[in-house]
Amino acid sequence: MSQESSIKRTHYCGDLRLTDAGNAAQLNGWVKRRRDHGGVIFVDLRDRTGITQVVFDPQIDEEAHALADAIRSEYVLNVKGTIREREPGELLFQADATYQTDLANGNLSAAFRSLFSDADTKYTLSEEIEVATRVQGERWLLTDGENNRTYHIERTENGLSIYQGTVNPELDTGEIELAVDTLYILNSAQTPPFPVEDDIDVAEDIRMRYRFVDLRRPEMQKTLAMRHKAALAARNYMNEQGFLEIETPILMNSTPEGARDVLVPSRHYPGRFYALPQSPQQFKQILMMSGVDRYFQIARCFRDEDTRADRQLEFTQLDIEMSFAGVDDVLEVTEGLMKRIFEEAGGIPVQLPFLRLPYHESMARFGNDKPDTRFGMELTDLSDVMADCEFQVFTRTLESGGQVKAIAAPGGEAFSRKDIDDLTNFVATYRAKGLAWVKVTADGFSSGIVKFFTTEQLETAQERTGAKPGDIMFFVADKPKVVADALGNLRLHLGKKLNLIDHSRYNFLWIVDYPLFDWNEDENRYEPFHHLFTGATAETLPLLDTDPGKVQSQHYDLVCNGYEICSGSVRIHRSDIQQKIFDILSITPEEVKNRFGYFIDALAYGTPPHAGIAPGLDRIVMLMRNEENIREVIAFPKSQQGLCPLTHAPSVVTDDQLEELSIRVDADH
């Protein structure tokens, strides 16, 4: 027999069940654990589907048993043998045959139960009992799920015999084992740096350095499989909806807008660089101009900005664009896509359609445009009430055009001085100068600043924030942006800290009606709120000439549980309007020609109205897996500083390589 055919498996390690007992099987896998009892050796063999216990017994095969002595964790094995039902262990006690009826209806009488605890207190049965009939009227398997024990029960001449069980209720394959007659040790392994099992407590950098070991863990395999299923569900859905998957260049033009580009030097053109795409934005619009009608791509995107827990230097978007489409068309397709992905890949039911929330309302109620709506504690404006209070911190802020807003934290009356100091430091990171607070007690209001307010003012605050006795109200007075940042983040912080979030919920929400421009105070000019090609609503389009700040865009974001998971817009398809945008943003005709010349030309050759969106695959998988870190759902992520912990990229290159690229490195810079 050739080596190749000898290691061919008949099943995966998660496949075998009691119904397979008696058959031959051959498995490949890694050794999770070896238990050597001197005479008999048990090995838990693992592959990506699960674990099967394999047994080496000298009475089955002396040679295999002798070989198994050398097996250690993470050795790679091929084992061949017979699948067998796990046999009863030690006889524990005998019982009267009449207890058969208990077993038949699966409901054990107190008398029968007490026989177990009488035999030994460690056999005391919990409420979590399951009875499986193996042979009608003859053999049963009793599982105590809570205590993780099983019992074999057999009908004998004298009544019932209760044996210690050898079934492992924790394993899907726990009712069988493979009695090995032939063992091939395909490879040995060094002792792994950490055990290959779930719920390990290991520093992330260690896991990343040994990612090939880390990814063997069942939870990680589950993530990889779910990510695959999500991409597959997306492909199938987009195909069914008539979209063509088209690849766009990875080496493209650098555009100074937006994020920093990742640059690639050109060998043929010294001093010139390709940029990796931040998104295939321009190409997908070109595809609409090209008559593709409906395009999608599972596209890798690159943005050379500092990372966060939910951001990575390179990430994956389900890039989508469609012609002759408006806002509702894109939202409808996207909703169907989300439903398909979450239900098919994540097993998470999704209700359609999603709610739509205007941008300004989201900012007002939650302090950001990606609200986590799984809990309340919304921001409430008290500027009108506080305008004539005695607290100068509030009144001065209001006089200079600021706001006073508040939230109420349930149970916050119990917060200590230190708790509140910590929260004050927390909001300080968002540039809030202070955090005013008033506790609502059974006898009224309590705080050092109560004296500055009338009872009526505090009662209005209580009413608007919804604070009840036992709660605390937090106030921030500052410029609107600071108030939103500080209170919005405080809300999230307290929501987590006070356990107000139901982690089984998925709250999808469209954010719509964004402004088209943002006023940049430092540079005294408008800049695009999203990007240069975002279209305006028909109603506000005339304001482009008179009051650009009031123009509303046709941009939309899809938010779920506080994460932005999709972002898109209806695009500008008329060159005259595109030109107007350039004018408002003070982009000179020369700049336009240099940077977008090809794009403007293309616009003029018959561009259909079109719109698109880009769901972020990484964040979607992160949500479905209930992870808070994007690195958990990327097979080989980079560290916060952009290093690959496995390959150590980026690396130094040879002088010859630099020479070819006409590049000189100033290492001191």
Next chain:
RNA sequence: GGGCUCGUGGCGCAGUUGGUCUAGCGCGCCUGCCUGUCACGCAGGAGGUCGCGGGUUCAAGUCCCGUCGGGCCCGCCA
């Protein structure tokens, strides 16, 4: 660019105001014994430049400065 935080055998951690620290514990690892375990058990054993460099001191895991690496955040991310 900035703030906070972590770095001690393979892994997770302890190590008080600098002085029995000749650095301790659990897991893992190695050897031996053990035929029904599944976190097997029992007995014995090995394994540490305290991230790195410098400084203060009679004395540094401990204090100071710098540096490298991990994480969270601000800025940044159209």
